[in-house]
Amino acid sequence: MTDNGDRTGGGGTGVEGPADTVAAVVRQWREVLPELDTEPMHLIGRINRSAALLRQAEEAPLRRAGLTRAEFELLGALRRTGRELTPGDLARETFSSGAAVTKRLKQLAARDLVDRRADARDRRVVLVRLTETGRETVDAVLPQQLSFEADVLSGLAGDERDRLAALLGKLLGQLEGRIPPML
């Protein structure tokens, strides 16, 4: 029982919330299909769009370092766990297929950013670790990412950020609980 979908309520045009792209899209849908409850779009559309813009913006520092986002996530997983990981681990950490990981590892190894060695106990298993340059690369790029992120987020007050993070955490909890086929 979602509460009444039509929250135009006050009838006022103009005194709307944010004038972002998503709001415009939702408005179009409402005009064409007024019987639909378009409320969820505001939230989910904004999440998707924010994510897309953030990714795109963060591409810049990565390109400078000659890295793909996916490659960086792989290196990041190695860096933050501080251990050697197997390709399988990395696939799980980065939410991508094993095949993709293999391909990336091949390239990263060719550029001497990671190192692969066979596991002694189980020769099916490969152990991947950062090389010195790999570690340096991550440590050089990450602060740039973070400072960019902090910059973007500076448009929100500290407590707004906190509330936003908390609410997203709650939502994410729902999502991760609901869709847990993997992991």
Place this chain on the structure above:
Amino acid sequence: MTDNGDRTGGGGTGVEGPADTVAAVVRQWREVLPELDTEPMHLIGRINRSAALLRQAEEAPLRRAGLTRAEFELLGALRRTGRELTPGDLARETFSSGAAVTKRLKQLAARDLVDRRADARDRRVVLVRLTETGRETVDAVLPQQLSFEADVLSGLAGDERDRLAALLGKLLGQLEGRIPPML
């Protein structure tokens, strides 16, 4: 399997915030690079992860309709504007390259979901519109998407949703203002 599964023992103190994936990742970074300001990660990591999970979850109804997400967005743009659009328009609406739009249009036209005709005034431009079946397809899928979205969002109280949407709108405003190289 990685025999050293001692992640249980390591982090025993449980009274943390949301127990989502992002929190765990941030915690790892903080341990390895304590001097970094990892605050932004909470927010941006959650946005990215939520977006990824949402996309993945919404893939299901789309597959049932035999559509890709990108194809659906293209059809959706046509549906919600209610007009004929050119490939260029569609590229801008769906934030993808012209080449991608051309490819998708070819497939959608082959399946008789869209219709292309040359513009009379300017024979360079193509006008794309939904066919009857195209319209029906969108109108059948969209409510499923929305009801799924409403379902996911039902974990949040109404005012939480509103605040979340408002905060994201503010953030999105910043982003769209900051990165406007395109559009």
Place this chain on the structure above:
DNA sequence: AGCAGGTGTTTCACCGGTAAAAGACCTGCG
């Protein structure tokens, strides 16, 4: 009129991702 330069669309060559099969190896059970 004719052409230089601009715009809209498509084609081309390539890149990275995936699912499924193949390959290599372990392990437990008869």
Place this chain on the structure above:
DNA sequence: CGCAGGTCTTTTACCGGTGAAACACCTGCT
């Protein structure tokens, strides 16, 4: 022991996306 079945990684075949070039067409200037 020896092999059937499972696990981990890589290979294969293909798919969709992109940037840049090609193509087709318009328009303004001389």
